[in-house]
């Protein structure tokens with residue numbers, strides 16, 4: 558018997574050709590299936606009664622959901638009246654940044670307000686994976702174009718970006734309870750780290766309302782002072798730095814002992830001995846903003862509270878020259894004395910006394926010591942979270958003991 562042996566090389570080549578053939582067939586098959594589906598969908602849209610389309614779509618969606626084991630959560634970039642960018646979207650963008658810059662091949666570079674660096678985020682149709690407590694999750698970025706044709710002044714009307722998070726049904730609780738909080742916390746942390754730090758000062762309440770309403774005005778904070786350049790006893794310097802760092806890491810401790818996450822410092826000494834420089838060094842060390850509160854521009858305790866509410870966390874609130882800003886140096890006795898004098902004056906010339914009173918009210922701040930103490934240590938002090946309050950004075954002996962005791 559004659560056996561005709563086919564060479565091995567030939568066999569391999571044949572095999573490859575066959576495989577290519579099968580893949581080719583598969584692609585052609587898939588292509589025609591998709592084309593078929595598209596034709597069917599177009600016919601469905603054109604010929605199926607419009608009123609029946611909606612319920613049919615709803616039911617098919619329900620059936621799909623029953624078999625589909627994943628949950629998809631959408632985070633749109635713009636919500637509500639669409640003029641304000643969703644804070645959650647911005648924070649998620651920052652969070653995903655760390656994964657997307659490694660995993661995604663197509664990135665989008667944005668200059669984000671208040672950020673000192675260019676923010677890279679994944680472009681549309683890109684996706685990245687994340688892992689949380691051993692659970693795998695998928696984030697994707699996309700956009701949709703609204704069907705309605707409307708004229709809008711809004712530049713992004715035609716491109717509504719959104720992120721989707723896909724997870725398995727069985728992890729729903731872990732993800733909604735812990736993972737999303739983790740994403741928001743970490744995203745916020747990154748945002749704060751990369752933000753351009755600011756130096757704020759309070760405006761008079763006449764500017765708080767109307768078109769340009771703002772309680773605080775700001776400039777970019779770029780003071781070069783640091784603990785390295787500060788001339789002071791190295792041990793004291795070390796103590797202060799450690800104390801500051803400990804404070805920033807003590808969120809749980811403050812929560813455990815039931816105290817507001819605050820820390821107060823009183824810097825005192827003759828003019829030009831480095832009090833302001835120390836504050837700048839503190840802000841640079843902790844990467845905090847500074848709110849320089851000009852107490853003489855604050856009318857009363859209510860305004861003081863409003864200003865406090867309007868500050869952000871991770872900031873140093875500075876009240877410089879507290880002895881000059883407010884008459885806290887034995888203010889109570891002085892007031893009594895003044896009241897006696899006023900009574901005498903009123904008896905003599907009531908019109909003149911009233912004029913004087915109005916004038917005084919216009920010029921001087923009505924912020925009281927108790928208002929200030931409430932601001933530092935009372936109920937209102939708890940709002941806003943992580944914050945350091947620094948007072949400076951040239952004359953520590955003149956201060957009311959109630960202020961120093963805190």
Ligand SMILES: Nc1ncnc2c1ncn2[C@@H]1O[C@H](COP(=O)(O)OP(=O)(O)OP(=O)(O)O)[C@@H](O)[C@H]1O
Nearest residue numbers: 786787788789827828829830831832833834835951
């Ligand atoms: N200990 C210090 N280390 C480094 N620089 C200092 C120190 N003390 C003072 N200076 C320098 O002296 C100048 C004045 O300091 P600074 O404004 O911080 O003093 P101050 O105590 O806040 O004064 P004031 O009470 O008038 O506000 C700054 O330019 C600062 O650089």
